[in-house]
Amino acid sequence: MRICLDTSGYSAFKRGHERAIDLVRRSSEIVIPITVLGELFAGFRFGGQERRNHEEFDRFRESPRVRVAPLDEETAACYAEIVTGLRDRGTPIPTNDIWIAAGAMQAGLRVVTADHHFARVPQVAVELIELG
Numbered sequence: 001m002r003i004c005l006d007t008s009g010y011s012a013f014k015r016g017h018e019r020a021i022d023l024v025r026r027s028s029e030i031v032i033p034i035t036v037l038g039e040l041f042a043g044f045r046f047g048g049q050e051r052r053n054h055e056e057f058d059r060f061r062e063s064p065r066v067r068v069a070p071l072d073e074e075t076a077a078c079y080a081e082i083v084t085g086l087r088d089r090g091t092p093i094p095t096n097d098i099w100i101a102a103g104a105m106q107a108g109l110r111v112v113t114a115d116h117h118f119a120r121v122p123q124v125a126v127e128l129i130e131l132g
Helices: 007-014 018-026 034-046 050-061 073-089 095-107 116-120
Strands: 002-005 029-033 066-069 110-113 125-128
Touching: 002 007, 002 018, 002 095, 007 018, 007 034, 007 110, 018 110, 029 034, 029 095, 034 050, 034 066, 034 095, 050 066, 073 095, 095 110, 095 116, 116 125
Parallel strands: 002 029, 002 110, 029 066, 110 125
Antiparallel strands: none
16 A cells, blocks of 8 residues: 555554554555645644654655655646535645645545545545544
8 A cells, every 4th residue: 555644644543543553564665745744743843742743754755665756747637626526515725635635545545544534535535544
């Protein structure tokens, strides 16, 4: 399985959520969109343990299965398709999550997330983590 790890998916993994851990362990490729990288870095700054969080994330990224995916023109075309479809159906989702979905769509990845609104994006498969 190849996954796109959303910010909430990474957080669930780091907090020891069993489903998130299982999905990460079973994945042959773990892609972190550059948008998620920005969200994580901002979260690290807002939290009280920025250095520790960066160090843990750096260790996570050392795995040959993990890569950060940039945005490019093809991602932008996927974004346009997703955002127009959401608007046509009257089901908007946060802009960053549209970019995350666009990257997943582009690469054919499953989005691992705790955010239910990804289910509104028919162009991507979603592995929903229920945080309870």
